[in-house]
Amino acid sequence: MLVMRRRAGESFLIGESIEIEVLEIFGTRVKLGIVAPDSVLIQRKEIKIARDENLKAARSVRQPNISSLVNRVGPAESVKKLTDIPILTTKCT
Amino acid sequence: MMPRVTTKCFGELDYSPEGVFDFPYGLPGFEAENAFVFIEQPSTHPLIFMQSLSRQDVCFVLLPVLAAEQAYQLCLSDEDLLALHFPAGSQPQMGKEILCAVMVCAPDGQRPQPTANLFAPVVVNIRQRIGIQAIQTRYSPRHPLVSNHRPAEVAAC
Numbered sequence: 608m609l610v611m612r613r614r615a616g617e618s619f620l621i622g623e624s625i626e627i628e629v630l631e632i633f634g635t636r637v638k639l640g641i642v643a644p645d646s647v648l649i650q651r652k653e654i655k656i657a658r659d660e661n662l663k664a665a666r667s668v669r670q671p672n673i674s675s676l677v678n679r680v681g682p683a684e685s686v687k688k689l690t691d692i693p694i695l696t697t698k699c700t
Numbered sequence: 701m702m703p704r705v706t707t708k709c710f711g712e713l714d715y716s717p718e719g720v721f722d723f724p725y726g727l728p729g730f731e732a733e734n735a736f737v738f739i740e741q742p743s744t745h746p747l748i749f750m751q752s753l754s755r756q757d758v759c760f761v762l763l764p765v766l767a768a769e770q771a772y773q774l775c776l777s778d779e780d781l782l783a784l785h786f787p788a789g790s791q792p793q794m795g796k797e798i799l800c801a802v803m804v805c806a807p808d809g810q811r812p813q814p815t816a817n818l819f820a821p822v823v824v825n826i827r828q829r830i831g832i833q834a835i836q837t838r839y840s841p842r843h844p845l846v847s848n849h850r851p852a853e854v855a856a857c
Contacts, residue, residue, distance in 0.1 A: 692824070
């Protein structure tokens, strides 16, 4: 990994068309300004990780998979019983 | 007459408007899904199913976070708290004020065993029925669910 030290107000370039400027530093947080072409996707890394996992998790939900999951974690008490949260209950399957 | 949702796994289910949870920002990858219901089936406790009201094919399997990781410590940022309609700096109580549950990913070719996403738990304000996914960078998005993990008693979410 390339490591670079910058002060507030300084910036660096990635290629010809991407500029990243350190705008402000307060304590443990840094405010950055990014200039890039519209075609470049800029996103927080943690949101990208969450998105990829969410898409994969949603695809993995199929009835045959569910019983194998129960073998891993259960059996246990109903969440509905433990909290006041409104949860629908299916008929026995 | 009660409204009805067509679910991915359980056919059609009647639900009451009091059982609908608002996700004002959707979820990463599902930004347009703002309304979900939670479903349990008696044979699969403590799993809960989070079904989108607008898309039948969008359903997640969730596990109360403490069933996946007994020592889990949720840390909500002020932004998360405000999105959930709690005051900044407050520490809402798990099981009483908030439900914290993690999405489970069933095994497939690339992933031999099921994993739980401890990195991005679903957190809901139980009373106000508002939910978000709260990023927890200290935890893994692919925490393996170990088969001998059988808690005698699952603490309240």
